[in-house]
Amino acid sequence: MDDRTGQAESRRYFVLINNDANDTRHKIEDVTVEYWDDRMAINQRPMFFAAQAVIPQLKRLGGGSIINFGSVSTRIGSNFPAYMTAKAGAHGLTKGLGPVDKVWEPYPCSGDGQECSK
Structure with missing residues (x-):
């Protein structure tokens, strides 16, 4: 908010x-x-290729955010190993995206140890 005009930037x-x-x-x-x-394809492939598709735009804009949803089941366990393995890939992908030309870096985004890219 601009204090002089009262208008939002x-x-x-x-x-x-x-x-x-x-x-x-x-x-x-x-x-x-x-x-x-099938579980790997459904739970991992779209995240990677969507991120890959927007990276050129993020570079042009000087940054942005990619939020990859994982699952708490990867931290606490469950009896669904294919799902857990696939969603653990979201955490790995997020860490892997961090150093892409230093456009953004991974940082903690919740109390359960998940990470986001900023």
Whole structure:
């Protein structure tokens, strides 16, 4: 807010929110190769390629935010190993995106140890 005019400053922010997920419940005994590959594709592929697609825009704008949703199940455990493995990839992707040309750096964004990119 500009104190002199009482008007808000006009700023543009670029934010990508990656929240793809399929958490179909499964038992380890029931997981097939096809099921495993499908969970990895659903829960990881869109996050990576969406981030890849916006990085040139972030560079042009001088920064922005990418928020990758993981899952608390990767911290506390569950009986859904394919889902947990796929969502753990969101945390790895976030860390991997951090040093891309120093456009943004990973930083903590919640109390449970998850990280975001700014």
